[in-house]
Amino acid sequence: MKNIFILFFFFSISAFGQSHLRSEIDQKANEIESKVIEWRRDFHKYPELGNQEVRTAKIVADHLRSLGMEVTENVAVTGVVGVLKGGKPGPMVALRADMDALPVTERNDLPFKSVNTATYNGQETGVMHACGHDSHVAILMGVAEVMAGMKDELKGSVKFIFQPAEEGVFDADIFGAELMVKEGVMEDVDAIFGLHIWSQIEAGKIGYRSGPFMAAVDNLNVTISGTQAHGATPWSSVDPIVTASQAVMGLQTILSRNVNITENPAVVTIGAIHGGIRHNIIPEEVKMIGTIRTFGDEQQVLVHRRITEVITHIAESAGAKADVQIEKLYPSTVNPPELTQKITPSMIAAAGEENVIAMPPTTGAEDFSFFQREKPGFFIFLGGMKKGGDPLTTPSHHTPDFFIDESGFILGVRALSYFAVDYMEGLD
Numbered sequence: 165m166k167n168i169f170i171l172f173f174f175f176s177i178s179a180f181g182q183s184h185l186r187s188e189i190d191q192k193a194n195e196i197e198s199k200v201i202e203w204r205r206d207f208h209k210y211p212e213l214g215n216q217e218v219r220t221a222k223i224v225a226d227h228l229r230s231l232g233m234e235v236t237e238n239v240a241v242t243g244v245v246g247v248l249k250g251g252k253p254g255p256m257v258a259l260r261a262d263m264d265a266l267p268v269t270e271r272n273d274l275p276f277k278s279v280n281t282a283t284y285n286g287q288e289t290g291v292m293h294a295c296g297h298d299s300h301v302a303i304l305m306g307v308a309e310v311m312a313g314m315k316d317e318l319k320g321s322v323k324f325i326f327q328p329a330e331e332g333v334f335d336a337d338i339f340g341a342e343l344m345v346k347e348g349v350m351e352d353v354d355a356i357f358g359l360h361i362w363s364q365i366e367a368g369k370i371g372y373r374s375g376p377f378m379a380a381v382d383n384l385n386v387t388i389s390g391t392q393a394h395g396a397t398p399w400s401s402v403d404p405i406v407t408a409s410q411a412v413m414g415l416q417t418i419l420s421r422n423v424n425i426t427e428n429p430a431v432v433t434i435g436a437i438h439g440g441i442r443h444n445i446i447p448e449e450v451k452m453i454g455t456i457r458t459f460g461d462e463q464q465v466l467v468h469r470r471i472t473e474v475i476t477h478i479a480e481s482a483g484a485k486a487d488v489q490i491e492k493l494y495p496s497t498v499n500p501p502e503l504t505q506k507i508t509p510s511m512i513a514a515a516g517e518e519n520v521i522a523m524p525p526t527t528g529a530e531d532f533s534f535f536q537r538e539k540p541g542f543f544i545f546l547g548g549m550k551k552g553g554d555p556l557t558t559p560s561h562h563t564p565d566f567f568i569d570e571s572g573f574i575l576g577v578r579a580l581s582y583f584a585v586d587y588m589e590g591l592d
């Protein structure tokens with residue numbers, strides 16, 4: 165008797181309820197699969213850059229309205245939010261898809277290959293859904309239709325968040341998820357779920373991680389100022405090129421000597437160094453830019469502090485001056501362990517236990533983290549690689565050959581729907 169009680173207690177804290185709607189979701193998801201693929205191909209052919217997702221947003225808004233939802237457009241510039249009110253009282257669960265494409269010229273030979281071009285950073289470029297956000301929009305439109313078909317039975321409401329500008333916007337200070345949060349989109353939300361199609365995971369599988377999943381990303385901007393001189397008389401200079409070289413090497417010790425790598429990884433990369441104009445002139449100034457990836461606030465504070473100290477003190481020791489600016493972009497995408505534990509059975513039910521992969525942290529970043537900072541949020545990777553593919557040779561996200569196997573979409577529709585209805589069931 166005692167054992168039975170313990171077993172019951174264990175389940176009562178480890179999972180949300182299993183909604184009786186799961187089988188109805190499966191059936192409706194099967195019926196809608198070909199429509200989801202069709203939507204995705206249309207978005208793929210006509211991709212739009214961040215904050216310019218006008219065509220995409222209109223298709224989304226029209227679709228949500230046709231399902232009887234209350235729809236708000238132009239949220240955070242081009243975002244769309246639809247609310248599906250369930251027939252029974254309960255929590256507000258948010259589901260999120262990002263809509264923007266990238267300045268990449270597609271090389272895939274597809275009947276629905278991108279036809280769009282744009283000017284980005286002063287350059288003419290192709291535009292491509294090279295991160296797969298076309299699939300996110302189509303999948304969430306599918307979820308909206310599935311859930312609208314059972315709205316009388318829902319114990320709560322679902323907020324469908326179609327977000328612009330996840331990849332950032334060249335000339336804006338704030339964009340995408342952060343702006344949506346600022347505009348209050350999360351205020352009446354109890355929990356949020358989202359996914360990213362992943363070209364290195366086989367279609368039909370889900371990747372996830374409890375705790376820090378994706379990195380915080382910050383930009384590093386450094387200017388080292390010295391004293392200009394003839395290249396033949398370096399003793400009369402304070403050489404910013406030699407100082408910058410020492411600083412780059414000094415930065416390598418932050419990860420090897422300051423960060424506890426048994427807890428979380430971190431990355432400091434210098435992506436560009438600019439200084440000088442001629443063989444025999446030591447310049448006055450060198451500029452460096454780079455990217456910083458960390459997992460968790462404490463680690464981020466440590467890495468930022470050490471970057472500033474290392475560069476500033478190396479410059480001082482050379483008699484130069486360093487200006488170090490760190491621009492925070494996205495916080496780390498962290499799946500709260502408690503929510504992760506409770507939603508894991510829903511994920512397993514959707515994908516099958518053998519198709520759920522516990523992943524290492526990913527040093528890429530996602531602005532879904534801004535939603536997670538407001539309310540508990542859970543984020544997964546949805547397999548988009550063709551079955552039997554090699555993740556090492558499969559083209560990665562943001563490349564002209566990026567390709568998605570559409571057979572995994574139906575799992576995305578089912579997983580997000582399961583998360584919403586199981587969360588609404590609450591605790592057993």
Ligand SMILES: [Zn+2]
Pocket residue numbers: 295331561562
């Ligand atoms: Zn991306």
Ligand SMILES: [Zn+2]
Pocket residue numbers: 295296297330360
């Ligand atoms: Zn992306």
